[in-house]
Every structure is written in C-alpha cells, then in structure tokens.
Amino acid sequence: MDTVNIRQAIAAARAHENTTSQLALLLKVRANSLHHSVQLPPQNIVPALLNFIIHYIDQVPEFIDAVDTIADECDITDYTEPVMSIAKEFFIQPPSLIEGHEGLNALMDESYLAHRLIEEVNDRFMSCYNTPLVPMDMTRSNLIIHHLIGEPFANQLDQAVHLITDNLQSRDLVFVPDACKEDRSHRWANDLQRWPCLVDNLSINLLLNGQSARIIIH
Template sequence: MKTAALREQIQRAHQHEQATGQLLTHLEGQLAGLHPSIRFSENDPKAALARFVSAYIEQVPDLLDAAAQVAAEAGIEGQVKPVLKIAEEYFFTPPRIMDGHQGLDCLLDEAYLAHRLVEEVNDLYIRHFSQPLIPLDTTVANLIAHQLIGESFANQLDEVVHHSVDSLLDEDSFQLESVQAYKDKLTAPETGAAWKRWPCLSRQLGIGLGVA
C-alpha cells in the first residue's frame, strides 16, 4: 500500500487549505442547506465540519494500513487487497469527473469514494456471509459527507463506486468453492481479535444524526 505517499498528499492539501481557506468557504456555504437531522457536539458548526472533513480524510490511510495488516495475518489478502487498491487509486488516479478539484475539497471527494467503496463491499459480504469484509461502519459519516459534497456530484461519485464494485464482484463470485471456504476465515476469532487492535477505525468524528 502507498499510504506514506497518501499521507503526504493529505499534508499538502492541509497546506493548500491554510493558504486559501477554500474548504472553510465551501463549508460556510453548505451550513444553511444541511439536513436538520445533522447534529453537532459543539457550538461552532463550521469548525466542527472542518474537523469532521479532516478526520474523514485522514481515516483513509489508517483504514488501508489496518486492513492490509489484518488481511495478511488472517490469510484473506486475496479478498481484501483488491478493494484496498481501488480505494487507494481513487487518490492517485482520480476519476475524470474530479478534474479541476483541489486541496481538501478534492480529498473529501476521494475519501468519500474510498469509504463508500468499503461500505458497498461490506453490504455485499453481509448479504452473502452475514459478516462484513472490513468491520468499519461509516454509514452515518458517509451520509454527512454526501451532504457536504452536494447531492448532484455525490450521486455521480456513487455511480463511480457502483462501477468499481461491479468490476470487483458479482453474484457468481460468491458461489465459488474457494470463496465459500474463505467464509470460515472471515468469521474466525483470530480475525476479529486482529481488528480490535485498531481502535482508530471507530474514531468519533463529533457529528451525528438525530431526529429532525
């Protein structure tokens, strides 16, 4: 995994933000249109959103490193690595629809692609194995990121994710004998124990959903 280079890219995006304030300007424009169910744990929503975006982006290399190590230890690299590689390539070779995007704004889009990819793949594994491939639940965070990105463009990014998942997995993929045998590894206690060593994957981002 090229997570060191990814962290450098994130650092450069932070420097761009310090110089331009581009993300804060964007977030300020989004505040009035946020869904009323979005709740903040502090009194400065714009600052809370900025911290949320930073944590959401910075969680991606943490996730890639953790998942790669767990996959190696648990013997499930064949299933996990292709997902991680696509998530990583969203940053280094972004889809063409993201041309012209810069700084943390751009990385928010790319992080959304990565997190949504994991969410979609997890949904498929839960449907077939009653167990996620990567036990990280970012559903609420993804819904908030979707709002911040904007409905129209976020929907286009969702289409990119669906295309990626279709290229990785189809219904026949889960009928292979080798994949059925893999189910035992996915649910093995040692795999669960390996995941529990990575508490950063359940980091609290300070924003949630409540009753509108």
C-alpha cells in the first residue's frame, strides 16, 4: 500500500473545506478556548491555524515515503513496516473513534494518530536502546494539534495510540534488540536534509519564559 490513496483523501478533504469552510468554522470557536501556552498571531488567526493543520496533514504521506525509503536503505524495513502500515491504515480505514468527522477535521484526527504513533514508538525505542526507530520528532506540533482537537477527545486518541503501541511491543513487531545494534545516527543527518518533512519546522517556535513554555504560530 503506497501513499497515493492518502494524498487523494487529502485533496478531497481540501476541496471539501473550500466548499464548506467546515474546519475554519470549528477553529473560529476553538481558538477562543485554546490553552494559554499556544500564542496566536494578533490577526488572521483562523487562516494561520488552518494553514498549520493542512501542513501537518500533508506531512504524513511525505513522512511515510521518507521512512519507507530510509528503512529500505538501512535494511530495517521489517521493523518499520508494522508501524507505517498502521499509520497508513488510519487514513484508509479510520478507527470508529473518528466516525462522524468529515473533511479536514477527520484528517486532522487521523494525522494526529499517525504522528503520535511514531512519537510513542520513538519514545519507547529511546528508553530501551537510546536511539529512535526513525529520525523524526513532531512533539511540538503534536502538542498544538492536541489542543486544537480538544479534550477529552484528544486524550481518547492518545489512549488508542498507547494501546496500539502496547500491542506492537507485546508481539515483538518493532521492539527487537537486533534491529538496534547498528548506530544509524551518522547517516540520519543526511536523511534529514534529503527529507525536510522529518523536521518539525511548521512555522513554530518554542520559547521558554521562566518555567512556562509558549508555542507561537506564525
């Protein structure tokens, strides 16, 4: 399964948004209740949020293509494929949790599941082997999307990711020590240059102000 179907779903959702402005209307409401750590621009708030979400969604197929290529070159496909297959499946057959959501709103949920799955797998891989499975960190963007989706639903999506990761770990589908013996960090710097989608650079800066952190969207 390649990413063609995912890209087609994204194109259809963008066309749906152009016709209905469904997500833009939701964002107009949600922007007023966002967590104080998310600092919004003084003007054009909804377009800025919508642009951020679209880029966040677009990164999923780009990221899957990048990981598939890197994994093939590094001979670790056996360990990345189970994770990537689930990430693709979020789009092809969305979980029942997302039923009733349409267009970009649904794809925001599906993209959050995909990005959070990678984040969770990488976190557990780091704790076991001191190296991530794949060279990607979308933690900051995931945090913003969590706030945009809103609680408690975003927490339900997080719980679904935890259950999936637990299942992968219990079946030894990705957490296999032999897969981690090779230090791939020396080549990942080049991979990040080849695949910019692996870097969390969606016009976001994390600024530390004392003990509080603010995420600024430009």
